[in-house]
Amino acid sequence: MSDVPTRDADGMIVFRPKPSEPPPPNTTGVIGWLRFNLFNGIFSTLATLIGLAALIYVFLAFYDWAFVKGVWEAQNRQECRLGKEWGTCWAGVEFWFSRFIYGRYPDAEMWRINLAALVLVLWMAPLWIPRVTAKSVIGLSAVLVFPFLAGYMFLGGERNLFMAAVVPVTMVWFVATMAHVVLCVLTGYGLGRWIIHLTGFGNRSDRAAKYPLMAAAAVAWLLVLFAIRDWTLVEVGTNRWGGLFLTTVISGIGIASALPSGIVLALGRRSKMPIIRVLCIGFIELFRSVPLITILFMATTMFPLFLPEGLVFNKLASAIVAVCLFAAAYMAETVRGGLQAIPKGQYEAAEAVGLGYWKVMGLIVLPQALKLMIPNIVGNFIGLFKDTTLVSIIGLYDLLGMVKAVSHDPQWIGLHHEPLFTAALMFFLACFAMSKYSQYLERKLGAGDRR
Amino acid sequence: MKKILLGMSVGLAAALGLAAVPAFAESTLETVKKRGHLRCQIGTPSPGFYNLKADGSWAGSDVAICRAVAAAIFNDPNAVEFQSVTATVRFTALANGESDMLSRTTTWTLYRDTQLGLTFTAVNFYDGQGFMVPKDAGIASAHELAGATVCVLAGTTTELNLTDFSRSNNLDIQPVVFEDRNVRDETYLSGGCDAVTNDKSGLAASKAGFPDPGSHTILPETISKEPLGPMTRKGDGQWYDIVRWTVFALINAEELGITQANVDEMAANPPSPEVARMLGVEGELHVGLGLEKSWAHQVIKHVGNYGEIYGQYMGDKSPDGIGIAREGSPNALWTKGGLIYSPPFR
Numbered sequence: 025m026s027d028v029p030t031r032d033a034d035g036m037i038v039f040r041p042k043p044s045e046p047p048p049p050n051t052t053g054v055i056g057w058l059r060f061n062l063f064n065g066i067f068s069t070l071a072t073l074i075g076l077a078a079l080i081y082v083f084l085a086f087y088d089w090a091f092v093k094g095v096w097e098a099q100n101r102q103e104c105r106l107g108k109e110w111g112t113c114w115a116g117v118e119f120w121f122s123r124f125i126y127g128r129y130p131d132a133e134m135w136r137i138n139l140a141a142l143v144l145v146l147w148m149a150p151l152w153i154p155r156v157t158a159k160s161v162i163g164l165s166a167v168l169v170f171p172f173l174a175g176y177m178f179l180g181g182e183r184n185l186f187m188a189a190v191v192p193v194t195m196v197w198f199v200a201t202m203a204h205v206v207l208c209v210l211t212g213y214g215l216g217r218w219i220i221h222l223t224g225f226g227n228r229s230d231r232a233a234k235y236p237l238m239a240a241a242a243v244a245w246l247l248v249l250f251a252i253r254d255w256t257l258v259e260v261g262t263n264r265w266g267g268l269f270l271t272t273v274i275s276g277i278g279i280a281s282a283l284p285s286g287i288v289l290a291l292g293r294r295s296k297m298p299i300i301r302v303l304c305i306g307f308i309e310l311f312r313s314v315p316l317i318t319i320l321f322m323a324t325t326m327f328p329l330f331l332p333e334g335l336v337f338n339k340l341a342s343a344i345v346a347v348c349l350f351a352a353a354y355m356a357e358t359v360r361g362g363l364q365a366i367p368k369g370q371y372e373a374a375e376a377v378g379l380g381y382w383k384v385m386g387l388i389v390l391p392q393a394l395k396l397m398i399p400n401i402v403g404n405f406i407g408l409f410k411d412t413t414l415v416s417i418i419g420l421y422d423l424l425g426m427v428k429a430v431s432h433d434p435q436w437i438g439l440h441h442e443p444l445f446t447a448a449l450m451f452f453l454a455c456f457a458m459s460k461y462s463q464y465l466e467r468k469l470g471a472g473d474r475r
Numbered sequence: 476m477k478k479i480l481l482g483m484s485v486g487l488a489a490a491l492g493l494a495a496v497p498a499f500a501e502s503t504l505e506t507v508k509k510r511g512h513l514r515c516q517i518g519t520p521s522p523g524f525y526n527l528k529a530d531g532s533w534a535g536s537d538v539a540i541c542r543a544v545a546a547a548i549f550n551d552p553n554a555v556e557f558q559s560v561t562a563t564v565r566f567t568a569l570a571n572g573e574s575d576m577l578s579r580t581t582t583w584t585l586y587r588d589t590q591l592g593l594t595f596t597a598v599n600f601y602d603g604q605g606f607m608v609p610k611d612a613g614i615a616s617a618h619e620l621a622g623a624t625v626c627v628l629a630g631t632t633t634e635l636n637l638t639d640f641s642r643s644n645n646l647d648i649q650p651v652v653f654e655d656r657n658v659r660d661e662t663y664l665s666g667g668c669d670a671v672t673n674d675k676s677g678l679a680a681s682k683a684g685f686p687d688p689g690s691h692t693i694l695p696e697t698i699s700k701e702p703l704g705p706m707t708r709k710g711d712g713q714w715y716d717i718v719r720w721t722v723f724a725l726i727n728a729e730e731l732g733i734t735q736a737n738v739d740e741m742a743a744n745p746p747s748p749e750v751a752r753m754l755g756v757e758g759e760l761h762v763g764l765g766l767e768k769s770w771a772h773q774v775i776k777h778v779g780n781y782g783e784i785y786g787q788y789m790g791d792k793s794p795d796g797i798g799i800a801r802e803g804s805p806n807a808l809w810t811k812g813g814l815i816y817s818p819p820f821r
Contacts, residue, residue: 100794123529130531419560421559429520431657432521433528437681452698
């Protein structure tokens with residue numbers, strides 16, 4: 025380095041600061057982080073070591089249980105024990121695994137569940153593709169239209185007049201959505217634009233532009249209706265549904281219905297109209313103050329007693345209705361909490377610019393409130409997903425029910441740790457994914473707060 | 476407010492109750508035939524009686540009764556919808572017409588036979604509560620269990636029977652109560668209690684799942700009577716007879732030596748008049764039941780006789796069995812000193 029001061033053109037000495045020293049090596053990088061976070065003083069060091077020892081101990085115990093003692097190939101539980109006194113019998117889980125996923129659904133028909141799952145993924149995926157337009161329509165139809173298609177695929181059988189009309193609608197809708205997405209990605213214009221353009225209605229008025237769309241939809245519907253008139257799927261009764269599939273159906277419907285019905289109930293509870301308010305409060309308080317298991321028992325045990333003899337309600341349907349009502353009551357209070365967090369000024373300002381009740385709520389209040397409520401809403405969903413295991417108590421074979429059935433099979437009698445562990449793992453993966461997604465949503469929707 | 480709500484709900488219930496019209500104008504057999512399959516109620520899985528298998532099908536001795544009735548009516552053992560129902564609602568589900576019959580470890584008692592509008596048809600398994608102890612404990616009789624801790628399931632008659640037994644014999648047994656069979660068994664295995672009590676069939680099933688089944692023994696005493704059998708609704712005599720005589724057909728077939736394998740040959744070439752009558756070769760025995768002439772033939776053809784069913788699901792020879800010895804038990808045929816007995820087919 026130079027001791028000679030630098031001078032500028034006028035011969036004045038220019039101040040030039042020394043480059044700063046690097047931080048001491050033991051405060052940066054991995055070592056610094058370790059020192060600061062784990063070995064910061066005697067107690068911290070001690071706690072770290074004890075924690076580490078406990079962690080290693082638990083890990084080794086688990087490793088020993090799951091892998092060292094693990095038996096992967098056996099025909100029954102006694103075989104699992106040959107040579108190893110308390111062998112961990114993963115072979116039983118392997119044998120039963122498709123039951124955990126599909127329940128008692130016939131092997132030959134399992135493709136229907138897989139296909140419906142694929143359709144749902146394809147239907148939802150465009151929501152994350154940036155160039156796609158009309159995302160709200162796609163999202164809403166995934167919730168409102170897809171269930172009819174899935175319902176028929178799962179249940180099968182002869183279509184009654186309603187289903188005969190609706191199933192082609194859902195099929196046309198799905199194909200149109202896919203075509204729309206592909207066109208959007210490739211050309212930047214959606215399906216509607218293309219149809220209008222190709223039929224030569226592009227330069228007509230907006231009103232006239234509707235006609236080719238309606239005509240195309242009607243023609244497609246009629247074609248599909250005609251094409252599948254003799255096509256039916258084998259009927260699979262709901263008493264054969266089970267496993268993760270049933271858990272997903274129950275909690276999926278519960279989750280999809282909870283938010284809209286929760287919003288309606290929450291708005292009703294804050295309404296100025298006394299009858300609506302009293303009804304909403306009554307509903308919410310009734311269902312919130314009763315445990316879910318009681319509601320399930322009421323729906324499947326007590327309710328049939330009030331029905332005329334011989335009239336039998338489907339057990340799964342009553343369970344789903346019970347779960348939906350329960351979830352709606354809880355969601356209503358979550359939403360109300362969010363609504364109350366919005367300052368009064370927002371309502372007043374919205375009214376001041378001349379918006380009516382629904383526009384105030386839909387455009388100003390709810391978008392802000394829902395964003396605030398994401399952690400709570402997702403927390404509710406995760407809770408609901410796990411609560412559905414209660415249906416195993418009323419004799420439905422959801423994931424937990426199926427897992428419990430293993431230990432009663434004479435070939436695998438008493439085997440219950442391994443299946444329960446497997447179910448726990450599945451639940452963890454599903455709930456963790458939901459939780460991570462909610463954090464992503466929060467970051468995305470909360471971008472405005474960080475500016 | 477509460478009173479109003481209560482009044483409203485009672486009123487609603489009464490209105491709906493009044494609206495209930497008797498829906499059983501037609502007989503159960505007609506309903507079942509029209510539907511094309513039998514609705515047979517079983518319980519939540521119980522090894523040997525009705526349990527799920529890894530391929531998703533139901534198996535077990537009570538399941539076989541359902542299949543036998545379906546075979547008698549439809550000549551198809553798979554024309555059954557199995558309704559797996561929890562124990563709390565079993566009688567309701569049969570009484571309200573959801574199930575056509577019930578075939579699930581249900582003990583025949585005076586109360587159940589007379590006050591529920593339901594009726595027991597026949598006994599297909601004689602169970603009874605017993606005790607299991609580790610062999611090296613050196614206990615040979617339940618009367619030696621003085622002061623012992625005994626593992627038992629909560630909320631069942633098993634628990635009540637245990638206290639009764641303890642009190643009437645001054646044994647001061649300490650019950651250790653569990654909700655879950657697997658947890659109970661593990662506690663017993665790890666030495667958490669000196670003995671475990673349950674119906675003997677359940678003990679045998681548990682024992683079969685132990686790492687070393689040979690080192691445990693089921694004590695000879697039976698402290699309760701549990702005759703188990705299928706039930707139907709009261710008031711449809713023909714249906715009652717169908718279920719009752721299907722069970723008898725299984726038993727009688729074993730007594731006459733008719734098996735799944737030889738039934739066709741027996742029907743073609745009846746060795747005795749009774750075999751001929753039973754398999755519908757001679758006589759008009761089927762008329763009262765409203766079934767096909769060959770109904771008993773169909774039953775044995777599709778599900779086997781009583782002994783074959785027992786061997787498959789209860790015995791220790793088959794992979795689906797839970798290993799309960801039949802010889803010397805009440806479930807042996809009456810000709811071999813047991814209680815399994817069928818009235819004659821004539």
